[in-house]
Amino acid sequence: MKARVHVMLKDGVLDPQGEAVRHALGSLGFDGVGGVRQGKVIELDLADGTSEKTVREMCDKLLANTVIERYDIELA
Template identity: 75%
Template sequence: MKARVHVMLKDGVLDPQGEAVKHALGTLGFSGVEGVRQGKVIELDLTATDRAEAEAEVRRMCEKLLANTVIEKYTVEIA
């Protein structure tokens, strides 16, 4: 079973990497970009066979290590 975790900064948290990308896009002539938020994607190969248990385990991973829940939000996809 595979899991994909998307981690993004929460709304209202300053995103300096996103701002740098926005600025770089502007200097390259892409003037239609009003905002950029940058995050990360983590893909996991799991041995679990039960979808609900796998999702619960990945959420525990996020709470303990994969996301800083003070400033980041995350979503989990199980496939």
């Protein structure tokens, strides 16, 4: 089975990477780009039957810094 985890900075946490992308898009002539947030996506190949709880544990222990980041999990 596969799991896909999105890790994004929480709202209110400054995102300099996203800000740099927004600025660069403006410089390239793309108008109307209001805001950009950049995060990570992690695709995991897991043993069949791995529970969402286990994936959540992986996120809490390693994949995300829950002080400043939020994550969401898609199992497929």
